[in-house]
Amino acid sequence: MLGGAExxxxxxxxxxxxxxxxxxxxxxxRARDAELELYSFGITFTVYTQKDVIDRxxxxxxxxxxxxxxxxxxxxxxxTQRVTALNLFLHDIYHDQKILKDGVxxxxxxxxxxxxxxxxxxxxxxxxxxxxxxxxDLVRGDDGEFVxxxxxxxxxxxxxxxxxxxxxxxxxxxxxxxxxxxxPVSNYGxxxxxxxxxxxxxxxxxxxxVLLSPGTYNSAYFxxxxxxxxxxxxxxxxxxxxxxxxxxxxxxxxxxxxxxxIYRRVSDDFLDPEVxxxxxxxxxxxxxxxxxxxxVSLANAIGTGVADDxxxxxxxxxxxxxxxxxxxxxxxxxxxxxREPEGxxxxxxxxxxxxxxxxxxxxxxxxxxxxxxxKRELEKCREDVSADPANYIAQPMINLSVCPTLTDDGIKARxxxxxxxxxxxxxxxxxxxxxxxVALTKGSIVxxxxxxxxxxxxxxxx
Amino acid sequence: xxxxxxxYAESIYWLARYVERAENLARILDVNxxxxxxxxxxxxxxxxxxxxxxxxxxxxxxxxxxxxSVIHFYTLDQRNxxxxxxxxxxxxxxxRTLRPLISTEMWIQxxxxxxxxxxxxxxxxxxxxxxRFCNQVKEACxxxxxxxxxxxxxxxxxxxxxxxxxxxxxDQTTRLLDVKYHLLLPNEExxxxxxxxxxxxxxxxxxxxxxxxxRVQPSGMTQADVAGFLLFHSRFPRSVKACVHxxxxxxxHLRSTYRLIGGAEALEELDELxxxxxxxxxxxVIDKGLHEFIDWVQLKxxxxxxxxxxxxxxxxxxxxxxQAAD
Numbered sequence: 001m002l003g004g005a006e007x008x009x010x011x012x013x014x015x016x017x018x019x020x021x022x023x024x025x026x027x028x029x030r031a032r033d034a035e036l037e038l039y040s041f042g043i044t045f046t047v048y049t050q051k052d053v054i055d056r057x058x059x060x061x062x063x064x065x066x067x068x069x070x071x072x073x074x075x076x077x078x079x080t081q082r083v084t085a086l087n088l089f090l091h092d093i094y095h096d097q098k099i100l101k102d103g104v105x106x107x108x109x110x111x112x113x114x115x116x117x118x119x120x121x122x123x124x125x126x127x128x129x130x131x132x133x134x135x136x137d138l139v140r141g142d143d144g145e146f147v148x149x150x151x152x153x154x155x156x157x158x159x160x161x162x163x164x165x166x167x168x169x170x171x172x173x174x175x176x177x178x179x180x181x182x183x184p185v186s187n188y189g190x191x192x193x194x195x196x197x198x199x200x201x202x203x204x205x206x207x208x209x210v211l212l213s214p215g216t217y218n219s220a221y222f223x224x225x226x227x228x229x230x231x232x233x234x235x236x237x238x239x240x241x242x243x244x245x246x247x248x249x250x251x252x253x254x255x256x257x258x259x260x261x262i263y264r265r266v267s268d269d270f271l272d273p274e275v276x277x278x279x280x281x282x283x284x285x286x287x288x289x290x291x292x293x294x295x296v297s298l299a300n301a302i303g304t305g306v307a308d309d310x311x312x313x314x315x316x317x318x319x320x321x322x323x324x325x326x327x328x329x330x331x332x333x334x335x336x337x338x339r340e341p342e343g344x345x346x347x348x349x350x351x352x353x354x355x356x357x358x359x360x361x362x363x364x365x366x367x368x369x370x371x372x373x374x375k376r377e378l379e380k381c382r383e384d385v386s387a388d389p390a391n392y393i394a395q396p397m398i399n400l401s402v403c404p405t406l407t408d409d410g411i412k413a414r415x416x417x418x419x420x421x422x423x424x425x426x427x428x429x430x431x432x433x434x435x436x437x438v439a440l441t442k443g444s445i446v447x448x449x450x451x452x453x454x455x456x457x458x459x460x461x462x
Numbered sequence: 463x464x465x466x467x468x469x470y471a472e473s474i475y476w477l478a479r480y481v482e483r484a485e486n487l488a489r490i491l492d493v494n495x496x497x498x499x500x501x502x503x504x505x506x507x508x509x510x511x512x513x514x515x516x517x518x519x520x521x522x523x524x525x526x527x528x529x530x531s532v533i534h535f536y537t538l539d540q541r542n543x544x545x546x547x548x549x550x551x552x553x554x555x556x557x558r559t560l561r562p563l564i565s566t567e568m569w570i571q572x573x574x575x576x577x578x579x580x581x582x583x584x585x586x587x588x589x590x591x592x593x594r595f596c597n598q599v600k601e602a603c604x605x606x607x608x609x610x611x612x613x614x615x616x617x618x619x620x621x622x623x624x625x626x627x628x629x630x631x632x633d634q635t636t637r638l639l640d641v642k643y644h645l646l647l648p649n650e651e652x653x654x655x656x657x658x659x660x661x662x663x664x665x666x667x668x669x670x671x672x673x674x675x676x677r678v679q680p681s682g683m684t685q686a687d688v689a690g691f692l693l694f695h696s697r698f699p700r701s702v703k704a705c706v707h708x709x710x711x712x713x714x715h716l717r718s719t720y721r722l723i724g725g726a727e728a729l730e731e732l733d734e735l736x737x738x739x740x741x742x743x744x745x746x747v748i749d750k751g752l753h754e755f756i757d758w759v760q761l762k763x764x765x766x767x768x769x770x771x772x773x774x775x776x777x778x779x780x781x782x783x784x785q786a787a788d
Binding site (some may be wrong): 039040041208216221225231233234236237239240250251252253254255257262315 | 465479555566574720721774776
């Protein structure tokens, strides 16, 4: 809500005025109502610790994060450009591999990547769309510019909170929101459904879309329910699906019904025990055969993990240039690749200034924040990186921007990031706004929900 | 519109069953509490365990059958699969699976109800408050029923919901009658005594049937009257006959409306049960033994359940289920 300097940004003036009319007690009262509603709804995610499995609500901060129309335009075009490049890259590496032959991206980085899927070679997907749903994690550095922290092109989650947070705000703060001109987010389900229908196998006139979930114990199960409801499609589990003659069916009360498009929230490894993890009960045996024959579409496609890998991330600006002959609209954070000798040397020499991330992990696990780490933690990090350099990248510490946030000590500045969601069928559409995650602990820059982060409604102004 | 998934059909059927079960557990617990007092009003908590044949399971975790432990065992003990809280948790678990299908209002009410029970302190259930707790459970279950009636989309799943509820209700009414049977067993001479009549009175009340019964029969009350009413009175919604007719009608309607292939075997079982319930008199039942008759009805209901499972839920065919039906 603040501008680049110390002054609050102009576009938030009328919202700040309205917020000023509410006293702290009123604000707290409405925040309590909102959290009670989350609890009643059972809008929860699941945290797995060594001992327990706990259902928690995602803490919700009632002070919205506001993005001007102009800033949004940059994000929207930048995200679209990036998703386009990711899809072109995936098509290329699973077909002619021109970008590898031209030496723009190191061959072994792609072909030796554990997320590279040889079974995808030569398979054509409708419209060349591999990444139907993409979440791009953005942060604002000291200069106020949004930069890309990472891409999430496998099964990015969080969009349900974007829509539910808006519903909560509309109920809790109708007075704050009227006549402001906030771009709506409630049509996400319809847009997603359109994109999935777009990418159905050729020749199917009225495709049956389903959402495949690992089941009620998955940490994002609430979101699966939400999206299935918004799209009006069946929420299926692996045990509901069966493949016969390379076609996919679901088991109904009247026998088997055909399935044409699967929005799957099950990771590649578990999709088909015939081809991938043989112990999986979360997918369906024979799914890959049906997919390879073009009888069923999967969103996202199999094997997209190679494009959102933290190591490949460093090459995305060059990938954009290579396929699209454009400069990246959204910049990357400087990234040192420890698999490369210079990157490793620089990282080890500057451990205390860098954020070191394992490339295979997600959810903020295994990250070492150099400037905040103890001597012992830094030594541990040095050992880990030296033992397996290819598993790590390092980035300078970005001083994430802050937003006013309601805390026990009143309204205070807390660090935030932003994950806009892009949906791609025939073309790409970006949901106006996205998930703003906020680190509720003072000074913290870890916004992940599994590590004490909360979320805010994100308003893109018209 | 796509066809209903087998897994959802099974889930909605069980959702209805578990809510109905929770409601009836509260009803039976309430009446048990009355029964287990002797003629001078002394409470023997151990007899409740005996009635329900739960002694073995109970003493796995307890040393004494005192009031507090026994009440807790049947209400808030999550280790006991047949406690009220277990039924509600199972209902909530099915509702969670069914979130894409059921109304948000249905989900919120069940989720809140389950949370209320989970956080309820043991003291809330001490002996004098048991009746209040049972009422609270009944009301929450009836609220669920009302919300469902008012908000649930009427497709195939609505039929499975109704069938599940009716089959559970029929089963629970037979159990309620059986509770009374077990208590009467030791001394036949108490039949017709003031205590006996007051106990039949309590059975009727626990099934919310006292006033309905009195409309049919303004004076007098014998074992045959009450058992006959709860088994065969077709206009009383908790009677076994009313429930079985309901299941049968809804199943026929479901099959014809949605042109379903399976389900003929379940209908055959229902027809057989129906014709017995239509033809037999309460005197014939008592001659042959009320308990034996109730056992037979319960076995029939289990077979109907298994046939429904084989036809719609993906259970193995009954011929392959073997002993599972017992």
